[in-house]
Amino acid sequence: MKKGRRALLSVLLWLAPAFMLLRYLSPSKKAAGGIEVPVENVPSNGAYLIRDKKIGIINRNGEIKAVSISCTHLGCTLNAEGDLFVCPCHGSVFSPDGKVLKGPAAADLKILRHETEGNLIRVYV
Ligand code: FES
Incomplete structure (x- = not known):
């Protein structure tokens, strides 16, 4: 036994x-599990934000990138200004590919895996 x-x-x-x-x-x-966004929702040379999921999708000259829009300083949700991400809390600025351009944030944004399939961008968080 x-x-x-x-x-x-x-x-x-x-x-x-x-x-x-x-x-x-x-x-x-x-x-499964990805957040789907129609390609046409992302403005050319601009950003589309999914604030409740803290996702930013950038279209820069047809190249799509997805980043977390959770500020790496203290976690505020970033805003988009053109193709830059700007923190409303303490003023950090990030490039379209998530690099810190201005502090106090010291770390780059997290790059999110994504794929484009037909007319949809699928972002994985
Ligand atoms: S939380 Fe973004 S700069 Fe402080």
């Missing part, structure tokens, strides 16, 4: 990480 339980526990201990790895590598997981 004890051997049976140990064998079962051993199998479960091996299956759990294998299951988690399969879920991580599964293409359906990659397709």
